[in-house]
Amino acid sequence: MKTIRAWQLAVLLAPAVLIYALFSALPLLDTLRLGFYTANDAGVRSFVGLDNYRTILFDPDWSAAFWNAMWNNVKFFCIHMALQNPIGLLLATLFSLKGLRGARTYRTLIFLPTLLSVVIIGFIWQLILSPLWGVGEKLLGTVGLADWFAPWLGQESTALLTLSLISVWQYVGIPMMLIYAALLAVPEEVLEAAHAEGASAMRIFWQIKLPLIYPTLGLVTILTFVANFNAFDLIYSVKGALAGPNYASDLLGTYFYRTFFGYQAQIGSPTMGAAVATLMFLVILGGVGAYFVLVQRRLTRYAM
Template identity: 95%
Template sequence: MKKVRAWQLLVFLAPAVIIYSMFSALPLADTLRLGFYTSNDAGVRSFVGLDNYRTILFDPDWSAAFWNAMWNNVKFFCIHMLLQNPIGLLLATLFSLKGLRGARTYRTLIFLPTLLSVVIIGFIWQLILSPLWGVGEKLMGLVGLADWFGPWLGQESTALITLSLISVWQYIGIPMMLIYAALLAVPEEVLEAAHAEGASSLRIFWQIKLPLIYPTLGLVTILTFVANFNAFDLIYSVKGALAGPNYSADLLGTYFYRTFFGYQAQIGSPTMGAAVATLMFLVILGGVGAYFVMVQRRLTRYAL
């Protein structure tokens, strides 16, 4: 084989490295830097060290909103983990069965909302769930559940849960397709040998298929974590930057938006916004790091 020279590697890697540096690494580094500064009314910036972070985490005027958004984000993630991924696993297992009629059509219909704009999804669900002109109450009345209908998007106790369920409905196709592809990759010889030994379909799933797709389940989990702690567009399109009522649906993404750009009576601050963005980055980095240390190592040892 012809030996590849160092300059050839540089030539092929240079475009990707330059683009990644310009649009990802350098903006991230500048955001981390900006979080250590503050600016006065004239726009002059001065170095303040960790003061911005102390303000966000401990100042009562800032910390209450931050920790509320953080706790809402945790609940948002937990709802996705408890509903989206298990249902995605169930659907993927169902569609991987041989002889299922209409499997392709069902997969397409379930995955279709993932391709739609979040603004469209938010607008459609606002129309459906509106107590004034929505069709949600009529649809529930068809199955005798009209008395259970309520203004779920307008109540503090249900706004976040409702938005989480809308998000689960929209994005459930992603874990379904990832897990479905993993199930199709399970060696057919192993399954045939298990059937020959008299193993039931349920036992084959729990003792053969499920262990073999653990890496994919781990990937789905970490993708869900990163996406949920970066969530912004659905909340903003349905509830606006205030994520009402009374910030009950506020996530770190909407909190960052108000802090950086300002909203209504709140004046935007790029330096404080950069500090919030840095904290979001650290939360996501910590979650991803914990996954690789606590989960990925075990999966690697299991595979070996």
């Protein structure tokens, strides 16, 4: 077998490294740098160190909105962890059963919303849940639950939860397919041996299948975390940059948008926006780092 030389490996990797550096690494480094500056009315920038971060985290005019967005992001992530991933695991387990009729059709239908534009998804659900012309009340009325209908997207207490459920509905197909692929990779000989020893289907799932897919469940968890703390498009398409009502659905993504670009009475500041983006990056980096240190290292990787 011919050995690849160092220069050949460098030539092969050079295009990917160059593209990554130009469009990912350098913009990230420039954003980190910009967060240490401020600009006057003439656009002249001056170095201020950590002042922008102190303002965002501790100045009452800025910190209240930041911590509100952070707390909303935590709730947004927890709802996805409590609903999206368990439902994805349940569906994947169901579709992995042999002899299930129509499994391919159901998998396709469940995964289909993930391929649609978030703008389309947001517009459709706005129409469905509108108290003026939506069909949500009528649909609930067909099952005798019309009295339960409320303008969920327009209430502070329910706006974030409603948007989270819409997001769960759209993206549940991703963990479902990842876990489904992991379940298909479980060795058939192990399952047959368990059946021969008289193990029930439930016991096989909890004691054989589930431990074997722990690494995939960990991957799904970290992907959910990163995606949720980068969330912006659904909130913006449904509630706009103000993430109403009264910032009840505001996330770090929409907070960053208002800070960087400005919106209505708020004047945009690229340097303050860069500081917010850096804080978002540190939150995601901290979460991913904690996962790899506290969870990933403890996961037992089985030979499959």
